[in-house]
Amino acid sequence: AQKITQTQPGMFVQEKEAVTLDCTYDTSDQSYGLFWYKQPSSGEMIFLIYQGSYDEQNATEGRYSLNFQKARKSANLVISASQLGDSAMYFCAMREGLSGANNLFFGTGTRLTVIP
Amino acid sequence: GAVVSQHPSWVICKSGTSVKIECRSLDFQATTMFWYRQFPKQSLMLMATSNEGSKATYEQGVEKDKFLINHASLTLSTLTVTSAHPEDSSFYICSARGGAATANNSPLHFGNGTRLTVT
Numbered sequence A: 001a002q003k004i005t006q007t008q009p010g011m012f013v014q015e016k017e018a019v020t021l022d023c024t025y026d027t028s029d030q031s032y033g034l035f036w037y038k039q040p041s042s043g044e045m046i047f048l049i050y051q052g053s054y055d056e057q058n059a060t061e062g063r064y065s066l067n068f069q070k071a072r073k074s075a076n077l078v079i080s081a082s083q084l085g086d087s088a089m090y091f092c093a094m095r096e097g098l099s100g101a102n103n104l105f106f107g108t109g110t111r112l113t114v115i116p
Numbered sequence B: 001g002a003v004v005s006q007h008p009s010w011v012i013c014k015s016g017t018s019v020k021i022e023c024r025s026l027d028f029q030a031t032t033m034f035w036y037r038q039f040p041k042q043s044l045m046l047m048a049t050s051n052e053g054s055k056a057t058y059e060q061g062v063e064k065d066k067f068l069i070n071h072a073s074l075t076l077s078t079l080t081v082t083s084a085h086p087e088d089s090s091f092y093i094c095s096a097r098g099g100a101a102t103a104n105n106s107p108l109h110f111g112n113g114t115r116l117t118v119t
Helices: none
Strands: A010-014 A019-021 A032-039 A046-052 A064-069 A074-079 A088-096 A110-115 B004-007 B010-013 B019-025 B032-038 B044-051 B067-073 B076-081 B090-097 B108-110 B114-118
Touching: A010 A019, A019 A110, A032 A064, A032 A074, A046 A064, A046 A074, A074 A088, B004 B090, B010 B019, B019 B032, B019 B090, B019 B114, B032 B067, B032 B076, B044 B067, B076 B090
Parallel strands: A010 A110, B010 B114
Antiparallel strands: A019 A074, A032 A046, A032 A088, A064 A074, A088 A110, B004 B019, B019 B076, B032 B044, B032 B090, B067 B076, B090 B108, B090 B114
């Protein structure tokens, strides 16, 4: 079974609007971390936001927020006030367990296009 | 902080030759580095986990004799694609744990990737 599922291959959003990128995960661990990364066309992976399985508050980082619904095993990324520079691939990832040395499992990504 | 440098950013080589890709942590010591491969429009697939001073752990289906990984120091890991073939053409990207943190919330920091084209 896929550990991370991103069901939206592509999304379009109007500039200055908000957009939600979906992510669901599958794990039997009680302790895990969820990450979102942005990958522009140049290829680098840029860390955006983190949510821990025990965090009661939804994570926020500037225009990024994570809508964490533990019972549904979803960790959707919300980007507010979209900018043209937000156009990129976005990957949801999960790390199981408590060790920061553990690997990240990535979803298949969502390509976001911001329309002027 | 937590910068990972990967070199080269792109390389074209002839079939049968070997290519070495370097991954350096510039401002922190990385005891663990991960090597990923990404096909066009697909996700990152973990190839191997590289621990300083020990043999790399390869994922199922990854040929360890073809993809040689060396992690000789706390700041450098190398991936050598031996006897490259056109099907090895891909985007290879390394990552490392950030700094001395061992907490679950420490993100992986990625290099900028290497685009390999084998002709």
